[in-house]
Amino acid sequence: MRKEDFELLSKILKERSGLVLSEDKVYLLESRLTPIARKKGMETLDDLINEIRLRRKEDLLREVTDAMTTNESFFFRDNTPFDLFKEDVLPALMKNRANKRLRIWCAAASTGQEPYSLGIILKEMETQLSGWKIEIIGTDLSQDVLDKAKAGIYSQFEVQRGLPIKLLMKYFTQAGEMWQISEDIRNMVTYKPYNLLDSFGMLGKFDVIFCRNVLIYFHQDTKADVLNRLREQMPEDGTLFLGAAETVLGLTDKFKPVSGKRGLYKTSEYMTQALKAG
Amino acid sequence: MKSCLVVDDSKVIRKVARRILEELDFDIREAVDGQDALNACHDMLPDVVLLDWNMPVMNGLDFLKALRASDGGDKPVVVFCTTENDMSHISAAISAGADEYIMKPFDREIIESKFSQVGLI
Numbered sequence: 001m002r003k004e005d006f007e008l009l010s011k012i013l014k015e016r017s018g019l020v021l022s023e024d025k026v027y028l029l030e031s032r033l034t035p036i037a038r039k040k041g042m043e044t045l046d047d048l049i050n051e052i053r054l055r056r057k058e059d060l061l062r063e064v065t066d067a068m069t070t071n072e073s074f075f076f077r078d079n080t081p082f083d084l085f086k087e088d089v090l091p092a093l094m095k096n097r098a099n100k101r102l103r104i105w106c107a108a109a110s111t112g113q114e115p116y117s118l119g120i121i122l123k124e125m126e127t128q129l130s131g132w133k134i135e136i137i138g139t140d141l142s143q144d145v146l147d148k149a150k151a152g153i154y155s156q157f158e159v160q161r162g163l164p165i166k167l168l169m170k171y172f173t174q175a176g177e178m179w180q181i182s183e184d185i186r187n188m189v190t191y192k193p194y195n196l197l198d199s200f201g202m203l204g205k206f207d208v209i210f211c212r213n214v215l216i217y218f219h220q221d222t223k224a225d226v227l228n229r230l231r232e233q234m235p236e237d238g239t240l241f242l243g244a245a246e247t248v249l250g251l252t253d254k255f256k257p258v259s260g261k262r263g264l265y266k267t268s269e270y271m272t273q274a275l276k277a278g
Numbered sequence: 279m280k281s282c283l284v285v286d287d288s289k290v291i292r293k294v295a296r297r298i299l300e301e302l303d304f305d306i307r308e309a310v311d312g313q314d315a316l317n318a319c320h321d322m323l324p325d326v327v328l329l330d331w332n333m334p335v336m337n338g339l340d341f342l343k344a345l346r347a348s349d350g351g352d353k354p355v356v357v358f359c360t361t362e363n364d365m366s367h368i369s370a371a372i373s374a375g376a377d378e379y380i381m382k383p384f385d386r387e388i389i390e391s392k393f394s395q396v397g398l399i
Contacts, residue, residue: 079394174365
């Protein structure tokens with residue numbers, strides 16, 4: 001790929017999604033964008049790039065951005081955050097929310113595995129949670145992945161990554177070669193397209209925010225900005241989950257990691273008070 | 279080191295499974311059908327059995343039932359690994375005492391994910 005082509009694409013992706021593409025990711029551009037070129041009846045990726053350069057058509061730019069920002073996801077990915085949510089975060093919230101309302105945000109919902117994993121956990125605790133009103137909002141930049149999330153239909157490969165067989169039996173039905181998650185669980189999640197670079201004001205406050213494995217694609221200053229704005233979307237005792245390879249260190253003072261609870265972050269105010277309380 | 283008995287009539291599948299599981303630090307024995315697997319279990323019970331369904335002599339489900347009925351046979355973790363991918367087969371396997379179920383084709387990630395769910399990794 002020519003240098004000016006790479007620069008054009010990486011500039012578009014940075015502007016539209018915050019995605020930072022280093023030059024060693026040329027192969028990713030080629031492998032993900034060539035199918036789009038083919039679909040449009042073009043011979044090569046170069047033709048697609050020329051089309052982008054000449055016309056900058058909105059739907060083509062969106063399609064390109066979607067293709068580059070979509071990531072593979074699986075049910076109960078990394079296990080630990082879901083265990084912590086169930087055994088640590090949720091019991092505390094059940095004690096501290098007299099109005100019996102909870103709002104959870106999956107900020108990089110992708111094809112739905114993360115919000116549905118949370119939905120399954122909550123469904124399994126139905127008895128303890130009777131009388132509670134719990135909202136799960138799943139957002140993603142890409143409308144395509146959200147359409148897939150809403151349908152809740154997964155391949156045999158996808159339902160075998162992270163999902164115990166007994167939960168598959170309980171919450172999925174087979175449709176040919178595919179598996180669909182039950183309507184019960186689907187109805188627990190509301191999906192909206194949302195760009196993490198945009199203002200979060202519209203979304204309201206959340207008790208728990210999952211923002212895993214998406215900041216890694218951003219520049220340092222974008223990461224810091226997103227983290228600072230996520231803080232504004234939660235009360236002082238809110239909880240943030242980041243991916244296993246992510247950190248707030250050197251990015252923001254608004255969140256602190258909780259020792260022994262990998263990937264779980266609390267607000268600085270909360271941690272200061274917890275420290276005082278001993 | 280945990281021990282795994284790989285039961286499959288296909289030499290290719292046994293080889294692929296062995297390679298993946300050895301990388302995950304399992305000590306591997308192989309059996310070519312259910313009867314062969316029962317004999318292997320009588321010699322020494324493994325920590326886990328990776329079990330095909332359709333095999334000559336004795337199929338996987340019959341092996342599982344015989345294993346669970348035998349002395350100490352409730353101990354090994356049994357993970358089915360089969361092309362049978364419909365709900366009725368899955369239910370039959372779980373009712374007979376299987377702990378997990380892998381639908382072929384599988385890859386390293388699926389084996390790893392399933393083995394970690396049953397606490398083997």
